[in-house]
Amino acid sequence: MTVSFFILAALTIAGTVAAMSLRNLVHCVLALTLGFAGLAALYLQLGAQFVGFTQILVYVGAVAILAMFAIMMTQRAGAVAQPVFTPSRMPGWIAGGMIASAVFAVLAWAIHSSAALPKTLPPQALPSQADAGVRAIGNALMHRFVLPLEIMGLLLTAALIGAVLVAMQEQQEMP
Amino acid sequence: MPATVDQIFVICKHWLLGFAPAGVQPIFSALLSVVPILVVFPLLFAITTVLERKGLGRIQNRYGPNRVGPCGFFQPIADGIKSLTKEDVVPATADRVAHFLAPLLLVAAAFLAYAVLPIGRNMVVANLNAGVLFFFAVGSMVELAVFMAGWASRSKYSLLGAMRAIAQMISYEVPLVLASVVVIMAAGSLSTVAIVNAQVGYTGIWPHWFVFTPWGFAGFVLFMIAATAESNRSPFDLPEGESEIIAGYYIEYSGFKFALFFLGEYLGMFATSGMAITLFLGGWAAPFSFLTWIPSYVWFFAKLLTLIAGFIWIRGTLPRLRMDQLMSFAWKFMLPMTLLNIFAAGVWHFMPAGYARWLACIALVVAPFLLLGRGLQQEKKSGIRSYRFAE
Amino acid sequence: MSSLTDYLLVSALLFSIGLAGALTRRNAILVLIGIELMLNAANLNFLAFWRYGPNPAALTGVLFAIFSISIAAAEAAVGLGIILAAHRHFKTTDVNQMNALKG
Structure with missing residues (x-):
């Protein structure tokens, strides 16, 4: 695991976690753009230049702005952001978190135990014309x-x- | 000898690179490419502010700044000292983190765009395969910075300004990209270096720039209109509209952050002008074959200053548009024109060279221009006004 | 260079975060964003398999990712349009309160 990959992955995960857990909706979308940008950088690291730039153009430039517009049009002016983690909503959080962790556990187990994955192989050489x-x-x-x-x-x-x-x-x- | 003068910066870079140890050479090389851009374009910004104020002054029949230094040319220094020493006021209700990050993001995005601009022969920071796409992707990050500034200030004026700015920038990004598609089709590449190389060459003394074709000329004009709107300059300066919403999204900024917004805006304008030069005006290529002895970067900056002068002239001449005029102009005129222009470029590509090709393409560009212009003129009959707004 | 497993793990994590957000958040816009995150995780998988797969010259993964991005953009536009329409009707974006079929 190289350092740059680790930094980018951490940035992406942190951005998306913040996007899903912050109280203020606009902060959520701002954090989401961070996650999208980190993901675009991961694409660049995979050698997919075109997809990486498309990701920034479409997600940061369009989807995030669209979500901002939707938030601006649906939020009442001066509305106080409701707290996200309240005791009355705890069962929902626990259930959702458990389902998500179960999904992640299954996926991680599948990734680790799969025999078909070339775990230590280096990536294939890309066709490298200009x-x-x-x-x-x-x-x-x-x-x-x-x-x-x-x-x-x-x-x-x-x-x-x-x-x-x-x-x-x-x-x-x-x- | 001209070749040496032309490549002097490249030679200097390689000479300096020789002093660095092998381990840090990639970083040192990147640094040597980036630092000149970080120095030159802010300097150009300083010169442009004073030129713009003096030019606008002349247009409006008054003197521009003429007190500081010879003919007022040290005015940017005085402005810089003023903005550095002013108090940095942050509104009490503002969202402090977003308020702080917005100008930084704007300037960073504006600087990133220069990475793919070839400012001379062999003088480009990064020759990316998808250079044009990178340019537009970075340009779309500016919208985010504008939104952050407008929203984080918690002021109605700044939010209104930000909403106007984003609506305008999204609307005009479509014709901006579509206008540059014709060049990508003709050059067969998304790399800015390859696009400039496709325009280097002369028939007799005349250059092979894309602007000297019917579709290229139309594309250039459409691109420049969209670029004016993208950089929020008059006549598309509704987001700032001093007489309506005071200064738009950066009304709550003061001191150095305000200066950063100004810098970012001008850097964006230079970057889109540079892109127009790269796409349509032959990049660093000389306009006549007998002038090729003048170094390439001189030509780039001469073209850039010409386009800036055009921007200043337009700003001093045209009044501001209304919001509905702005939107209908983007969607009812610019968008169909750019799409038909792409069609004209395709016709140009597949017809044999000759007069028939010129006539067909000119007809394909001029006829819709006349029809669409008439169409926009005729819908002036406005009925009872109805307002649409979100609750 | 990191290995394929690392990318797949990041993608799985991203998918789970999106799923958790879509299941637990009550604002319709955030639910939509969670779905977008899941789509993005799939894109990362496509690209990772393209890069480490046996035949990167075929570009299938890249093209799948491009198509998936365009579908996600269309989905976001229509989804946010529906949220705006629902907000006009119910005066809220809370999915828990959008529980009446008749207005």
Whole structure:
């Protein structure tokens, strides 16, 4: 485990834990962006430059901002943030935490006991031409994965129109 | 000899690198690339502030700053001393951590964008395969900093300013990216170095810049409009709108943090201008083949200063837009224009070279421009105003 | 260079954090964010298997991650739109109080 990997993993985990446990919603989203940025750095470390930058562009630049807008529109001005850990909600926290830890335990056990995983093998050498990454991705998108790409375009268009329609106020409700 | 002058900074870097022990050489090399950028562009910011104030003064028929130093050119130093010695006021209800981090994040994001700008032959900090994508990814981090500043101040004016700024930046990021897609198509690469290299070359004395094609010219104009909006400059300066919301998202900042916001904003403007130069104006390439003896970095900065002068001129000339005009301009004019421009670039690519190609592409760019402009003109008939807001 | 197991463990941890958040938080926006975190954990898995797998030149993992990111973006947009609509109806974003089918 190299030092940079450890730092990035710790940053990601800390950001996401804070995002899921802080009291103030805006703080949650700010911590979440930290987690997303750490994750993007992990992608970069895996050699996936394109996906890493896309992650920052989409998650930090769009999803986090969208969540901020949603928070701003749904929170009442001057509302005091409710405490997250209260005695009355303890059963929920314990149950949720137990389910999540059980899932994590199963996953970790599966990872550790799997015979198919090459545990100590070094990563495969990447094809290292100057422009390999982006050009190869483009070629794959235009040849082998052209149908998924088209479906994705359709899906994004549908989501764009759908989100506007769902969030739009009905005309008769106007003051 | 011109080659030596052209490469003098690269040679200097290699000479200095020779003194470092082998272990720290990668770090030392990165440091040698980054430090000049950290020095040069803030200096350019200082010069630009005084040039802008003097230029605006001339446009508005008054003198600009003319007291400090010769012709007022030491004004930035006085401003710097003032902002360093001013009291740093933080509102009592402010969210202190976010309030403190916002200007730092803004400046850091603005500086990161320079990593992929080739400011001269062989002079780029990081030649990434996905350089253009990196640039836009870093640019989207600015929105987060703006939101943090606006929200953490706990002031209605700053929150309004931040919301306006984010809505505007998200809306204009779409045409900004789509306008640069034509260049990526033509150059066949996302690497900024490869894009500049695709434009180095001359037919007779004329250069092969992308701006000298119909789609390239349209793309350049659209890119510059979107860049003006991205950097929150007049006529798109609603987020700051001094007459409406005083100073927008950084109203609650004072002293050095305010100066950092200013710095970040100007650095963002320089970075997007530099990107426009890289994408459309041939980067560091000379405009005529007989001028190639002038070093490459001189050309880059000459182009940058020209674009900055254009920004100042626009700021002194045009009035501020209204919010609905801003949004309808982005979504009803800029977005269709950029999409059609991509189509025009595709037509250009697949038609044989000749006059027919020029005519077809010019028609593909000019006709929608006229139609969309007319369309926007005709919807001036406004009925009863209806307000939409979140409860 | 760290090994594949480390990446998989981080991804599993990320998934569990997202799951815990989605199960326990009561604000609908945070539930959505938890789901986004789970999707991100899957992306990390795709990329790790692509990098350490037998054939990285095929780029299948990278393309899967790209498609997954676009789906997540679409999901976030529609999800937040639904949350806004629900907030307009119920005047709250607390999922525990959105318990009536009829308004």
